[in-house]
Amino acid sequence: MEKINLGLIGFGNVGSGVVKILRERKTFLSKKIGLEIEIKKICDKDRSSKRCITVDKNLFTSEASEIINDPKIDIVVELIGGIHPAKEFISDALKKGKNVVTANKALLAEHGRELFALAMDRGKNIYFEASVGAGIPIIKSLREGLVANKFSSIFGIVNGTSNYVLTQMSCNNSSFNDALQDAKKKGFAEKDPTLDIEGTDSAHKLILLAYLCFGKLVSLNDIFVEGISRVSLADINYAKELGFQVKLLAIAKKESGELELRVHPTFIPEGHLLSSVDGIFNAIYVSSDLAGNLLFYGPGAGQLSAASAVVSDIVDLAHDIKAGLFRPTLNIVPDEGVKKLRKFDEIESRYYIRFNALDKPGVLAKISGILAKSGISIASVTQKERRRASIVPIVMIIHEAKEKNLRAALNVIDRLNVIKEKSVAIRIEEA
Ligand code: HSE
Numbered sequence: 001m002e003k004i005n006l007g008l009i010g011f012g013n014v015g016s017g018v019v020k021i022l023r024e025r026k027t028f029l030s031k032k033i034g035l036e037i038e039i040k041k042i043c044d045k046d047r048s049s050k051r052c053i054t055v056d057k058n059l060f061t062s063e064a065s066e067i068i069n070d071p072k073i074d075i076v077v078e079l080i081g082g083i084h085p086a087k088e089f090i091s092d093a094l095k096k097g098k099n100v101v102t103a104n105k106a107l108l109a110e111h112g113r114e115l116f117a118l119a120m121d122r123g124k125n126i127y128f129e130a131s132v133g134a135g136i137p138i139i140k141s142l143r144e145g146l147v148a149n150k151f152s153s154i155f156g157i158v159n160g161t162s163n164y165v166l167t168q169m170s171c172n173n174s175s176f177n178d179a180l181q182d183a184k185k186k187g188f189a190e191k192d193p194t195l196d197i198e199g200t201d202s203a204h205k206l207i208l209l210a211y212l213c214f215g216k217l218v219s220l221n222d223i224f225v226e227g228i229s230r231v232s233l234a235d236i237n238y239a240k241e242l243g244f245q246v247k248l249l250a251i252a253k254k255e256s257g258e259l260e261l262r263v264h265p266t267f268i269p270e271g272h273l274l275s276s277v278d279g280i281f282n283a284i285y286v287s288s289d290l291a292g293n294l295l296f297y298g299p300g301a302g303q304l305s306a307a308s309a310v311v312s313d314i315v316d317l318a319h320d321i322k323a324g325l326f327r328p329t330l331n332i333v334p335d336e337g338v339k340k341l342r343k344f345d346e347i348e349s350r351y352y353i354r355f356n357a358l359d360k361p362g363v364l365a366k367i368s369g370i371l372a373k374s375g376i377s378i379a380s381v382t383q384k385e386r387r388r389a390s391i392v393p394i395v396m397i398i399h400e401a402k403e404k405n406l407r408a409a410l411n412v413i414d415r416l417n418v419i420k421e422k423s424v425a426i427r428i429e430e431a
Helices: 013-024 026-033 064-068 086-095 105-122 138-145 160-172 176-185 200-214 233-241 303-323 363-373 403-414
Strands: 003-009 036-043 075-078 099-102 151-157 244-255 258-269 281-288 292-299 348-358 378-383 391-402 419-428
Touching: 003 013, 003 064, 003 303, 013 026, 013 036, 013 303, 026 036, 026 303, 036 064, 036 303, 064 086, 075 086, 075 303, 086 099, 086 105, 099 105, 099 303, 105 200, 138 200, 138 292, 151 200, 160 176, 160 233, 160 244, 160 281, 200 244, 200 258, 233 244, 233 348, 233 391, 233 419, 348 363, 348 403, 363 378, 363 391, 363 403, 391 403, 391 419, 403 419
Parallel strands: 003 036, 003 075, 075 099, 258 419
Antiparallel strands: 151 244, 151 281, 244 258, 281 292, 348 391, 348 419, 378 391
């Protein structure tokens, strides 16, 4: 049976999971794919941590260059994460004529243009299934299963840490801080969860999804990103009273040639499929013209789940290598007619707004007068009884409004002397 040789850079949680699967399912896999996948070398700088599998020490090297420069290695798997030196390892591997598998969404989101161009130039591919939704086969589905489709939108819950925190707040009435501590204790959140909680990880994943759907590889600066650290328990509870769940959504929409991209906490109506995606689960809701609306759902993190995606990339590449195939459109996605990126100011949305105002006559009239001047129409309003030092929450749902008009109105409202705290505005999506 033909053998495909692999070099693995990074033997942490996912890397050791990959080795475990390739080792324990060796016969199963080779029967299924008609090829043998051989791990030739593993580069690991930290040999002291405990791993889920023991490996012959002769396989190890502490120098990635020993893998990159080994002419017998066909595929380089990069699983160290971060930008440097992962970027240099991948570039060097492509230059040495290797195909590459990576789970590194931050690297591809920030330097994908350069790396994909290099891969194209060298007639090689970079596969990255594990970079979004771990074991959920979203990348392969978008570029192969749905190849004949045009897409109009993607709504993704693509960060398990944030989703776990929001679920704890909603189901157990936990505060944001308690929920985050709980996530850390259970190993669902990193020691420093900033990238997850502040939305950057979701934005990186959105960049890759939008690239596959719309052929435009945007930069992080083109995306409005707001995380969940300012979502309060009060807003989660008002959302429920109003028939919504709050989720951190990564959104891409294409309308009349304009592409809008944003990540932010979002009110989703309770009946929507995404509203019941809880805990560390991820889900990506894709609207396509031929196959319709599709939901991809599953655990968005975890050793074996991510390793399952990496192994599927390895197998795909092994088939390509055996067949002498190079598929340029896997990495260079044709432009889907995006004429421009919509500025965030121009985005239109319905909103939930919570004002914290003094409880006295005329306050509501003042607020609604300012909103009316900005052309903003109120759909519903409730004054809550939960009074704190004569401050009451006024909860409003407004009809579709332009972001810039709403911001301008809130700036004026927040300067009124009857308004005692900064107002909260959360966008509503019906998907
Ligand atoms: N840190 C990510 C999450 C998983 O919390 O979903 C890896 O992409």
